[in-house]
Amino acid sequence: MSSEQKKLMKNLLLDMILLGQDVCSAINRSNSFKVKCSELGMRVNRLLLMLRSLPRFLTSAAPFYLLTVNSIVVKLEDNFKVAQRVVHNCKPRRRLCRFFTGHIFLVWSYIATVEMGPSLDGRIEAAHLLASLVQQKDFEYKQLIFEGGLPSLIKLLKENSPVAHIAAANVLCLLANEEEEKSGTIMKELIHTIASRLSRTSSRCGQKQAADLVADIAERFPELKRYHFMREEAVWRLVILLSSQQSSLELKISCSKALWNLAQGSVSICKTLTETKGMRCLAELVAKQHDELRFNCIMIIKEITAIAESDIHFRRSAFTSSSPAAKALICELLRIIKERDDAKLKVPAIKSIGSLARSFSARKGRVIISLLIAQLGNTDQEVAMEAAIALRKFVSTDNYLRSEHSESVVKFDGVQLLMKLASEYTKAQPHVLALICDLAQHDTNSNVLINSGALTALQTTDPEVITEHPELETLVPHAISRLQFNLTEDQLQTDSSTGIKQIITKQGKEVVDTVRRGLKLLSKGDSKTPQMVTRWIKRILGQNLHYVWTA
Template sequence: MALCSYAQQLFDLMLLGEDVSFAINESNSFKVECGELGKRVSRLLELLSDLLITTAPTPLYLRPINCMVAKLKGHFEAARRIVCNCKHRNLIWRLFASRIAAEFEELFHVLDAFIGEMEWVVRLYESQTRGGCLKTVDRMSPTVSVWSCIATVEMGSSLDDRIEAVNHLASLVRHKHDYKHIIVEEGGVDSLMKLLKENCSLVAHIAAANTLCLLANEDNEGTIMKEMVSTFIKSLSKTSPISKQTQAADLVASIAERNPESKQHDLIRENIIWQLVILLSSEQSTLELKISCSNALWKLAQGSVSNCRTLTETKGMLCLAKLVAKEQGELRYNCIMIIKEITSIAESDDGFRRSAFTSSSPAAKAVVDELLRVIKELDATKLRVPAIKSIGSLARSFSAKQSRVIGPLVARLGNTDQDVAMEAAIALKNFVSTGNYLCSEHSKSIIEFEGVPLLMKLLNSGDKSTHPHVLALICYLAQHDSNSNVLIKAGALTALQTIDPKVNIEYTELETLVPRTISKLQSYLTVEQQQTESSTGIIQFITEQSKAVVDTIGGRLKLLYKGLTVYLPTLVKNPRKRILRAIPPLKKTRIQQFLKAKCMELALMSVYYLKKRLAIEEPAQKLRLVLPLMALKEITALAEHNIDLRREVFKTGSVELLLRVIKESEDYMLKVLAIKSIGFLARTFRKSNHHRVISLLVSQLENGCGEVVMEALVALEKFSCDENYLCKEHSNKMIEFNAAQILVKLLSDGESELKLQVHGLVLMCCIASKADYCKAVEEARMTTAVRQLLREEGELGTFVSQKPELKELATKALHSLILYYEY
């Protein structure tokens, strides 16, 4: 309502009131009631006059007056109608006298209540009492309470009164949901938005923004959020003063912290986060502004997958890494906390983790490097704890080769600060828990970095709050047989057996882990004893057989020599010369036949032992099979250059057992022995049976253990070398199983050892010179990789340039590839 229109309506209402007073003076009946009515009408006219004088100078919040005017007009018209019925005293009047008396009584009640509301309205608009009406809000009707608060927000004499009114509106909404609709209907959103845009204190802006978030519902949420976001963007723009930018960032942080639902809104994610990252990374931004922006981003990232994804899609990750590296104090802490929130989301969301923390991402690598630097170099617990938590959350993102991450965490187990040590134990637990598919490789890294003694020390002398996490970590380490011996020697079995039962009850994770680990370590001790006895028997057997072989060979050679030198001279002319010529080949033939028989006997015994142990219900990877595998390795090494022995060994069924060990065993030592044996038998395999062998060997090229990868490369070289007459067929089969892509990746990986890359180069050159799958080779970019090496790029390229035979092999492979493409 325009102010002039509002004043005109007040004048019209006052004229209507005077008409009622004139009608009262002309009444002939109900004199007492009319007198009482006259007093009430006179009081209302006085209040209307005061209201007109009070509100005339300035435009105001007119919603209460509009409602009051409409109601008062109805009351005056009702009063005039009743008074008009009191002008005559006749028969009809007598019939309706009782009804008129009742109407007077009802009108008195209505007018008395209305006079109270009008007095409140007049006080509300008086400049000296604006804001003071909040004290009586609780005693009023819901609508009047809302009017009082909104009017104070609009017209309060002091900023404190206005802030108090805004907070009271928020408390009304929290107390009863119905107030939300009343506040929206009575114009509260516009008043709060106006306060939000005013150049006033941060406290007032925070109060207004939080109340607006409470008022948002399905109908008006889009409008409210759009208005708020546009206000924030305008304040955060580069053209705004730094003080206004800082205040806007603080306001965003407050909204995100107090209203978690609001920060998930698309407008916040698509506009505010980008603007905050720009200000955070700008060189022109002051330290105070950067602190406010980082705090706002921290609150926005908490528990929000969408906001964290937006942060990683911007240059936010690189910006955070740079700030952690060069800044100090609160800004560095806020940046680390943002990273912690992002990694926490990544831990629980596999899709987000795979997209944001890939091994090829420069931003992810920079963040991880800075976190490791904080863990290793900074002494502040406040910074170390969230950094360790972040690395622990990313446990499933690290490959087996990235053991550099494990070392700093293991070192922190010995930290004097128990909070740091506990977080390190929790982070390491994420690396070796069953949910991490590289738990076996990571557990070996922890053992190699001497983590078990530190865990036992922490268990014996550390704070009791760290014990559950340390025990869980020990239990997960014990799940792998290769660690059992180290754990038992360190006293882990005794510690688990003497644990307080209350700990198992309080932590459900330990309730099943601890008993299972104790059982496993005890069974390991039993198996170890049996293995020792079996090993002693096998060693004794090999020693006895070796002595028997030597004695037999010596005795037969003496007998042979005696026969040739004593009896033959009497029968043959010139015997000595002929026999001396015959002795060396004769001795060699007989010895080889004898050794072949003994080797076959030993091979059959080793295969029998392997079959017997693999028939046990436990998986093959959990057995100690080193001695029989070592025996088979030595036999297959002899058979590599002896075709007859090679065929005989192949018939024993040892190949199936070796392939099973490669596929199922988790012990890298067993894998290495089995792969070596398969490599020695490379020339035994035909096109009809090489499919499964080559497939298994190629899959081992992606194993996390460097020794396994090395032996797989060497074994595949034996399949593709020129000495193997099926080298072309074997090479084609390797290409079919994506060996080209794996080898190119191995050569381009800067973290791989040089000797692995050299053997990878040799195998790749062998494949390139023989394979027919040109398209697969081309897709693997093998030609590009070889050319880069010949240009002496990188450490491997330098090494190749110093080795003429390698350079010649690479050049030959390049020519073969070029011919393929030209053809």
């Protein structure tokens, strides 16, 4: 070691000794947490004794390894400064200052416990108390940052405990929401700490804990997903772990849940998933995995396709016909719709296909529409309803190929299934009626719709159904007028006769039966009264009522 290096080291040690003495002086002046401050003072004094002995080694002729001493001194300086800051908050305060401090003493107490608490449970409880303080309306959250709470919370975040992770992250996320100036710094520290635990060098347990923490943050603080740190550090690490052959099933489930929560409603994160190998990875997992992991992956796909439905630029870039990843993903969705009996998987798969309705060509659309029409007859009402909703997106006015797709619906006998569903009071009924109205906008479908009884079905729609679904208030009358305009002379005559009969059969019969029962009570054996009323009703409604009255 050169003389210059020895001189620098002596000055550094002297600075450390002076800093340690300042800590001891602050401990002596402390007015609260005396027991804990006393324990801290004993440790600082022990370190000072060791520091004072180091200069003797520097003056000796024996070789001295300087690198180790340098690293120790740097860490020691950081610890002395933290101790000095914490102990400084425990010294007596002037009376005037106490009137303006508010929660400051609680903040000091909780930060000190988070930093130096003897037990992990106590530190976690202190973090919960800090979170409660931050959520109070009269709390000045800047106090927590100013008093050095961030390093203490980051330290707690690094503990090997999921409960500690959630407690620390909760406070940090609350602060990031409140403190706009510091939110970027807070989120950067938080995400960087979590991302480091998601790296391949971390333990499997640490990776799972970090993935669970990301899922929790994304679920409870969705507004924090806007930070680019989340996309740049967390998302791609989760995708790597999800696609890795070495990752355990439990870890993959945790990663998929985190990505699902992150993808919900976030355009930027969905773009990141499609720009990485996320799409290919999801398609492979849906094909090979089972139960919770497969379900989570399908839900991620559903979130991505929902964003694609509302964002035309994203849809065109991510779901191009030349993209192998997009093709593989769509094939797996169609396979689930066709082969799986599990409604829990079918419903999100159908929703995903519906969201991509504007991405398919007429040729590909025919294949998909045939599968969706088959699902209209599914015994599960949820599946049938989602199939009707998805089909609407193929024939709606904002789909460029709506005319071709509507012809496919008619070609694959979709109208017959729709008429059956329209007559049933199920959750699918309003969506089926809306789909029939959309099909009626194309004159080429009018003949099939009229012959199948669509006009009568729309004319006799329950008013309550229309009231509960305001969209039908416009669609149904417009579709009726469109179908009536396209009636042929034979259909006009048939529809008039059939319409009256059906109205009387389905709605008028109940009224007539009620009148008939009342007349029996009024007549009390008088056979002329029912006959007189029958003649009077016939004059109003015509002879078509006769078969009802005599039924």
